[in-house]
Structure formats: structure tokens, C-alpha cells
Amino acid sequence: MASMEEDGSVEEKDNNNKKRTKSAIAVAWLTFYNIAMTAGWLVLAMAMMRFYLQKATHKGLYKSIARILKFFQTVALVEVGHCAIGIVRTSVIVTGVQVCSRIFMVWFITNSIKQIQNEESVILFLVVWTLTEITRYSFYTFNLLNHLPYFIKWARYNMFIIMYPLGVAGELLTIYAALPFVRKTGMLSMRLPNKYNISFDYYYFLIIVMLSYIPLFPQLFFHMLRQRRKVLLGEIIVEKDE
Amino acid sequence: MIERREGWEGNDRANEGERDLFPQLKPGVEILDAKTKDKLCFLDKVRPLHKYYPQWYAARQSIRLDPKGKSLKDEDVLQHLPVGTTATFYFRDLGAQISWVTVFLTEYGGPLLLYLMFYFRVPFIYAPKYDFTTSKHWVVHLACMCHSFHYLKRLLETLFVHRFSHGTMPLRNIFKNCTYYWGFAAWMAYYINHPLYTPPTIYGEQQVRIALIIFLFCQVGNFSIHIALRNLRPPGSKTRKIPYPTKNPFTWIFLLVSCPNYTYELGSWFGFTLMTQCLPVAFFTAVGFIQMTVWAKGKHRSYLKEFRDYPPLRSPILPFVL
Numbered sequence: 406m407a408s409m410e411e412d413g414s415v416e417e418k419d420n421n422n423k424k425r426t427k428s429a430i431a432v433a434w435l436t437f438y439n440i441a442m443t444a445g446w447l448v449l450a451m452a453m454m455r456f457y458l459q460k461a462t463h464k465g466l467y468k469s470i471a472r473i474l475k476f477f478q479t480v481a482l483v484e485v486g487h488c489a490i491g492i493v494r495t496s497v498i499v500t501g502v503q504v505c506s507r508i509f510m511v512w513f514i515t516n517s518i519k520q521i522q523n524e525e526s527v528i529l530f531l532v533v534w535t536l537t538e539i540t541r542y543s544f545y546t547f548n549l550l551n552h553l554p555y556f557i558k559w560a561r562y563n564m565f566i567i568m569y570p571l572g573v574a575g576e577l578l579t580i581y582a583a584l585p586f587v588r589k590t591g592m593l594s595m596r597l598p599n600k601y602n603i604s605f606d607y608y609y610f611l612i613i614v615m616l617s618y619i620p621l622f623p624q625l626f627f628h629m630l631r632q633r634r635k636v637l638l639g640e641i642i643v644e645k646d647e
Numbered sequence: 648m649i650e651r652r653e654g655w656e657g658n659d660r661a662n663e664g665e666r667d668l669f670p671q672l673k674p675g676v677e678i679l680d681a682k683t684k685d686k687l688c689f690l691d692k693v694r695p696l697h698k699y700y701p702q703w704y705a706a707r708q709s710i711r712l713d714p715k716g717k718s719l720k721d722e723d724v725l726q727h728l729p730v731g732t733t734a735t736f737y738f739r740d741l742g743a744q745i746s747w748v749t750v751f752l753t754e755y756g757g758p759l760l761l762y763l764m765f766y767f768r769v770p771f772i773y774a775p776k777y778d779f780t781t782s783k784h785w786v787v788h789l790a791c792m793c794h795s796f797h798y799l800k801r802l803l804e805t806l807f808v809h810r811f812s813h814g815t816m817p818l819r820n821i822f823k824n825c826t827y828y829w830g831f832a833a834w835m836a837y838y839i840n841h842p843l844y845t846p847p848t849i850y851g852e853q854q855v856r857i858a859l860i861i862f863l864f865c866q867v868g869n870f871s872i873h874i875a876l877r878n879l880r881p882p883g884s885k886t887r888k889i890p891y892p893t894k895n896p897f898t899w900i901f902l903l904v905s906c907p908n909y910t911y912e913l914g915s916w917f918g919f920t921l922m923t924q925c926l927p928v929a930f931f932t933a934v935g936f937i938q939m940t941v942w943a944k945g946k947h948r949s950y951l952k953e954f955r956d957y958p959p960l961r962s963p964i965l966p967f968v969l
Contacts, residue, residue: 597843603926604838 431492436549438483443542445477450535467515467522467531474531478511507534509614510576517592518583526582530575533568540564562633569626573618580611587611681714681737706815709739744815751805754824758832759798765836766791777842784846786855790839790923793862794832797915800866808873810880831931839923847924855922862918869911871897876908889954902958903966905947909939910964940964 427435449470456466481504487493488500510530515522544561547553587593593607634640678687688699709718712728714737719728728734766787770778782788838844847854875898879888892899900907916932943964950957962969 597838597841598845600845600848600924601926602838602841602844602924 427492432549435487435492436546439542439546439549442477442481443539443546445473445480446535446538446542449473449477450539453531453535463525463528464523467527470531471516471522475511475516478507481507510579513593514579514583518586520586521579521582524579524582526575526578528575530572530579533572533575536564537568537572558636562629562637565626565629565633569622569629573622577615577618580615584608584611676734676736678710678736678738679714681709681711681739684714687738703738703740704744706744707741709741710736711739712736741817743818745818745821746815747811747813748805750816750821750824751809752802753821754828755798755801755805757825757829759795759802761829761832762791762794762798762836765833765840768840772837773842780842782840782842782844784844786846786922787839787844789855789859790919793859793919793922794836797866797919800870804870804873808877810877810882812885831927831934834927835923835925835931838925838927845924847922849924854924858918858920858922860918862915862922865911865914865918868897868900869908869915871895872900872908872911875901887953889950889957900966901961903961905950905961905963906939906943909943910966912939913964940969943969 452470452473453466456469457463460466484493485497485501485504488495488497493500515527521527540557540560544553544557547557588608591607593605595603595605597604677689679685680687711718712730712735716737718739719736765772768777768780875893875895876890878893879890880886890901892901897911898907900910904910913932913936916928916935920928920932940963947961947963
């Protein structure tokens with residue numbers, strides 16, 4: 406679910422309605438952060454386009470942008486901090502899961518398993534992530550500056566309908582492609598006997614991760630659909646009792 | 648809860664069945680849905696809410712004076728509530744309920760049985776050549792006895808010691824709780840009873856001995872606290888009092904801690920971790936510690952709110968620390 410976005414923005418809107426004033430420093434920092442991240446993912450997008458236009462192939466594309474990707478995706482960890490200290494009104498857990506799943510894909514799949522770096526599915530989720538993040542961070546930026554162009558709001562709450570399924574497909578196909586290599590090398594795995602009396606099989610772990618998309622993806626997708634109805638269509642949705 | 652009318656003036660006649668109590672004033676109780684504010688029913692005769700809506704039995708009803716407020720308690724008396732001639736209450740459906748005792752018995756019975764299945768190496772868990780064999784390490788037998796004793800103690804306490812404030816909890820809790828307890832029990836038991844299990848290596852037998860002492864000490868301590876808490880509350884009552892140390896030395900920890908039952912529980916699992924030197928057990932202890940700290944802090948806060956004279960030296964779960 407790395408390509409899913411969290412819905413921090415709607416809560417930030419409610420935030421404004423409730424007149425809770427953020428400190429000036431917080432607003433300044435967040436504005437800077439979101440502009441920087443928008444720029445970073447734009448740079449990534451342009452690097453990808455340039456590579457493809459010059460080389461006319463996707464082979465080697467991942468390698469060429471790996472550094473930028475790792476940097477900007479890892480920096481996103483601070484968003485968990487934003488939620489924890491309260492300057493962004495989103496649940497820490499939702500953001501944490503979101504960012505961790507991205508970190509997982511980048512560091513524990515594509516970075517560690519070199520043989521799958523030229524798979525088409527990698528390009529698929531990279532494109533999805535790039536488009537999603539540029540939209541999301543510019544949405545936050547304009548929101549903070551109180552000048553949100555409608556087309557950005559439109560993009561944020563409509564693109565996901567295509568982007569989510571495509572992103573999930575890219576991620577799942579990539580993990581699936583990585584399985585044989587994980588099995589062969591036995592990477593990140595620990596067997597008995599050992600003095601901690603625990604074992605871990607990365608291969609089966611990945612299979613469980615893939616299966617977990619089945620319950621999780623619909624939940625996140627329908628959540629975004631509900632947010633879309635609220636924000637874009639102005640529907641009043643009475644939340645079910647928890 | 649609307650069924651209880653103790654103290655209300657019309658009470659004598661209320662129990663005789665459907666009668667208008669004050670025909671000239673038309674008082675009564677109207678029940679509105681807390682979310683939609685629809686009028687669910689108007690009770691001017693004595694008919695419990697669930698006669699109108701049979702699927703909402705008493706345990707599922709949350710009745711409150713304010714839609715976003717706290718639920719009224721079973722003991723609350725209509726006459727003493729700040730309402731007018733027609734009382735307006737807001738109703739919320741708490742969802743399907745299940746009794747606390749049922750949940751506890753299920754969530755504790757699972758680990759007891761599951762662990763034993765792993766201990767006796769029932770088929771399909773380990774390689775077939777190990778079926779129904781026993782471990783050659785004495786610490787494995789000891790661990791089985793400790794684990795089984797722990798859950799047996801919990802089951803017996805649920806049946807004979809604990810006095811529950813609430814009769815029921817939401818039904819979905821049983822799935823959540825059982826997944827937690829059963830899942831962790833199976834995970835731990837798999838490794839401890841595995842043919843390739845490695846007994847404690849750091850300090851060997853000495854480590855196991857100390858661990859056993861810690862475990863037993865904390866089991867007795869935990870039990871002492873449960874007894875002390877039970878004795879605070881006479882049978883059938885729901886009074887709330889500050890717990891204090893008793894003659895039993897294991898309860899003297901009340902001087903420093905609000906929820907020593909959790910402190911002792913943490914100690915028991917710490918002992919078990921030391922005894923088995925098994926990382927899954929360490930994880931279980933850590934997760935349990937986090938959850939119990941959350942509960943202890945909540946309980947500590949509500950003690951402070953409810954009792955002006957609450958002893959200031961006490962911490963929620965760890966003396967002076969947490």
C-alpha cells in the first residue's frame with residue numbers, strides 16, 4: 406500500500422474550521438518542508454523522463470535515480486514526527502504505516518534485491534509514486550498558503566482512483582518477482598538453532614506481506630472514496646459507530 | 648436501564664403493568680437516537696426500551712442525557728437526574744455484547760491448551776520424526792509447568808476471585824483478544840518446545856533458577872493483589888475504594904504503585920523470558936508491558952480524579968518511574 410496517501414489534508418481542513426491556530430514556526434517549517442518535497446519529487450520525475458528520452462529503455466533507470474529516491478522517500482519519516490508533535494492533525498499510526506511501507510519497498514525490496522531493479526513493475530510504481538507525491542505535497546503547500554487551486558484539489562481526490570490500483574499492482578508484481586532471489590540467497594533470514602530461539606524466513610514474510618494487501622487495500626481505497634465524497638462533492642457522511 | 652424505576656414516585660403502581668402514571672401532566676421519558684436525533688420511543692407507561700426494540704437488550708443500551716456525553720449507569724435513578732416533566736434521553740447502540748467472564752475464559756483457555764499441544768509435539772507442528780516426543784531439556788518441562796500454572800491461575804481467578812464492574816463488553820473484543828493471546832501463545836510455544844531449542848546459555852542453570860524465583864514471587868504477588876482488590880468490594884456492590892497495603896507483605900507495594908497487579912504480571916513474564924531465553928517471549932513481555940502501562944496510567948488518573956486524598960507517592964505501574 407505504499408502508493409496510498411494518508412488523508413491528513415481533510416483533517417487539516419476541519420482543523421482550520423475549528424480555528425486551532427498553529428504556531429507561525431510550525432506553519433513556516435511545514436510550508437518549507439512541503440515545497441522541498443514537491444521539488445524533490447519533481448526532480449525525480451524529470452530525471453526519470455530524461456533517462457527514458459535519452460536511452461529509450463527502462464533498463465538502468467532505477468539505478469540512475471536510486472539515490473534521489475532513497476533520499477526523498479526516507480526524509481518522509483519526519484512526517485511521522487509532525488503527527489506525533491501535533492502540527493499535523495493526522496494519526497501517527499496511519500502516517501507511520503504509510504511511510505514504513507514506502508521505506509520497506511525502497512530499502513528492503515528494490516535496494517536489496519538488485520536483480521529485480523529492471524523489472525517493468527518497478528517503473529510502474531515509481532511513476533505512480535512520483536505523480537501521487539507531487540500532487541500531495543503541492544496540495545499541502547497550497548493549503549498552508551491558503552491558496553488552493555481547484556485543479557490540485559481535484560487531482561488529489563480523483564487521481565487516486567487510477568493511481569492506487571496501479572501502484573498496488575506495481576508493488577505486488579515487484580515483490581513477486583523478488584521471491585525467487587530471496588529464496589535462493591536466504592537473505593534477512595534466521596534459522597534454528599540459535600541462542601535467541603527465534604527464526605525468521607524473509608521469503609514467507611514477503612508472501613504474508615503480499616496477502617495483507619487483500620484486506621488492507623480495499624479499506625484504504627474506500628476511505629479515500631469517502632473523503633472524496635466529503636471534500637469534492639460536499640456530501641455529509643454520518644460515520645458509522647466504531 | 649429504563650426498567651429500573653426505584654425512587655420514582657409512581658413506583659408503587661409502576662410495577663403493576665401498563666398504567667398512565669400522571670395522566671394530567673403527561674410526563675414520560677422520550678428516547679432519541681444519539682446520532683440522528685430521531686425519536687425512538689416515548690415511555691409514559693412502564694415498558695422497557697427493549698419491548699419496543701427487542702434487538703436492543705439491556706446490555707447493548709447506552710442511555711445518556713447528552714448525545715455526546717457519558718452513559719448513565721444502571722444505578723442512576725430517574726428522580727435524581729436533572730430532567731423536567733418529560734425527560735429526554737439519547738440512546739446509542741453499543742453493538743452486540745458478550746459477557747466478560749466468557750471472554751476471559753476463552754482468551755485464557757486457548758493459550759493453556761495450545762501450549763500443551765506444542766509441548767506434547769502433536770503431529771503437523773514439527774517434523775514427523777518428532778511427533779509425541781519430549782524435549783531433553785529440563786527447562787522446557789519447567790517452562791511448560793510455569794506457563795500452564797499461569798493460565799490455570801487466571802482461569803480460576805476469573806471464576807472465583809474477580810468482581811467485574813461491567814457485565815459485558817463489545818462482541819468484537821473476543822476476536823481481537825483471542826487473536827492476541829492465542830497468537831502469542833502459539834508463537835512462544837513453537838520455539839520453546841522445538842526440537843532445536845537452545846536452553847539459556849548466558850548464565851545457564853543459575854539463570855533458570857533465578858528466573859523461576861522471580862516468576863513464582865510475582866505469581867504469588869499478583870494473586871495477593873487480586874485478593875486484596877476483591878476484598879475492597881463486598882459481593883454485589885459496585886463501590887469504589889482506594890486500595891491499601893494489607894497484612895500480606897506482597898500488598899505492601901500498594902505504597903508505591905497504583906496497579907501492582909500489572910507490576911507483578913510484568914515481573915512474571917520477565918521471569919519467564921529469562922527462564923526460556925526466547926525472543927518471542929521477550930516480544931510478548933514488551934507488548935504486554937506497553938498495554939498494561941496504558942491501562943495503569945488510565946486507572947491512576949481515574950483514582951486521582953475520584954479521590955481527593957489519594958496517596959501522592961504512588962506511580963501507575965513502576966515505582967517512581969512510570
